[in-house]
Amino acid sequence: MYQINETIVALATPPGEGAIGVIRLSGKDAITIADKIFKGKKLANQPSHTIHFGKITDGTKDIDEVVASLYKAPKSYTGEDVVEISCHGSHYVLQQVIDLCTTNGAHIAKPGEFTQRAFLNGKMDLTQAEAVADLIASRSGAAHNAAMHNLRGGFSHELKEMREELIKFSALIELELDFSEEDVEFADRGQLYALLEQLTAVTQQLVQSFRLGNAIRNGVSVAIIGKPNAGKSTLLNALLNEERAIVSDIAGTTRDTIEETLNINGVLFRLIDTAGIREHSADVIENIGIQRSMETMKRADIVVYLFDVNTEGSTALDEQATKMQAEGIKYLLVANKTDLADAGRQQKENTIYISAKNKDNIRELKQRVYDMTVQGEIKQEGTIVTNARHYQALQEVLKSLLDIKAGMDNHLSGDLIALDIRRCLHYLGDITGQVTTEDKLDYIFSKFCIGK
Template structure:
């Protein structure tokens, strides 16, 4: 998505609501001629003479023919989303009618907007910084309460505010150290090294926390994959059906019924869990199709964020369960051992029997016994109690990478202060930290990066 200077002077148009039939469709224009173009198609009123943030009803016409009765909303720059003149046309939601309106706007002097161009103009005009602009896309894509809350927090500048305060302090110290270089012959220090040390130490702690939050942020944004594995007839498909509260997987007493993996998504406390019901794992089977299913199960287990190992408390040998636990530990899996069909025996006896393999959960999938406890444990495994959704949470891989680089630069500054390195070298480390901080907010950016970021937006945003 390459732009020339003249392209930023053009007026753009796009459908801002999803394509398809609906009651209302909204078309957005932005640019210096937005009001003039709609004014030429809207004979009911002189829009150029109207105040900003006003709504007007009338017929939109092209070549003397009425296209639709519409509602026109005016937003005069710079008090608009993009910082430019913006007009939004609310018309009836016929795809044919909406396309007629867009065609009329193009004939009158607009061009079609590129993906994310409205928000990119808002960024370039100083209405949003880059983290806020990216949060707009996250808000549009949010599908849980947690992802919605985090995106809204960042749009309001929660993440930006933390970085802005740190940036201003680092710039202040950098300026003082640069000033020292001008008086190097006098051997004076304008920057209080102890104060800078305290600032950097506090920044390292905060940036480390932000970087660490990416693990949770990735979960909030993309969900958690949970592979349900175990021996044939352990009740994996029954558990999936119970979690979903529907008969999604085929259940039978015949070993090897599930031949392929089945994936379903469940929202638990605002986090998306993608449960994967796998074929039962057994070492020897003469069925070629089942063998392929077992291999897929092992592959899904290696790829999953969490492995839920389900075992039948009435048939699983203790030593075998202990061996499974040791194997999972050795491979570094995040796992949960879950004993099924506890309703068929004494729960206290079962707990004592499998004490060597603790910790584990006991459930009865078919009866729905302790399923809520299982859900709570899964959420606890993801959140780990270390970061709460009230904090600023990093969900963007680009931000995470820049935070890691920034953390290294801050560590270099602190090490330089410990070793009392010269001011010119200290200034270099501070400038490097400011560079990575600016990459996040967009104060340091390049055209290719911006093109990539905004190309992932929808057309009308």
């Protein structure tokens, strides 16, 4: 990253042709640089949060008619002077304007540099900054809600409260060390233990929420598994309500995995249609597909085991279910081709009966898959951990809290308990950016898109 005192510029809208393209300038010279190329009102003399029509000119040549939005420090996204120039969305025009900005002293911004400056200037903490990237990348209602909760500071608030309570006791315990010869206690051990119980419960809840959070952020993987001609590709098409996979009566038509996404109740599900599983095949390509199906089954969040209700026997199903249970695979048995089944046929427990061809009970199947993976309605309020970095740090926080409690149970000295409290405070601060390093910041913000 460039030094924070440099003025940076980047295209803030997606590259390519469009009606509008927005170029963002931020830094101490942002307004000065804009005034050199913008012909209209002098921006330096205008109040903050105002919009002005004018032209971008290169000396004697007009480049474009634009609208300039002015935000003066510290009341801007980055906390610095910011000018956003809304141009026509021609790639040529946008590049010309960016070139004029760099000619007059601006540097091209690196990925995430605007948001990094917002963090460094105290406009947001690190969890909120990361939520900006999550919001941009959100592909479902649940991912959007989780990102907005963090962006508004919901997660930060919880961590701040935890940290402040621990700091109070840490200060008192460390004060005791200064009076160790007088054998006095400033920190109420009963209150500290009660606080540790409370913080442990909160941290455990946050750690456990990552399973759901990871699914919200990356999508729930659903492997559609079954024997050849069970109707897996037909089921995929029925779930998507479009003809995505080739359907044929010939066994082994699907040779490789096909992956598509489906939104169920605001959560993204990644549906994976696989090659049919059978014991022996003389086709080398089909055998490779079968092997990939087995690997997909083991990696999936849930397996939809589809079988032909008219041909697959109860014994074979029980064996398959036992095998999946032994391997710790979460699965759902789905009986297909009920439109061809004997109406008086006895139904198997914990099984959904469908006709993929006629789309019978497809809605019920979607709801069951949702309930088995998301486990009920996602709360609109409350923190769901979606970031792996936060999850790893919270695991360390939880370990530190348990160590503090164990130390108190074993009547360890105050200096040892204070060490464990400091470690806990370190990992809490690591999440919000109160404790961090330049290398870590560069890594985090390098994953952002350019212009944000």
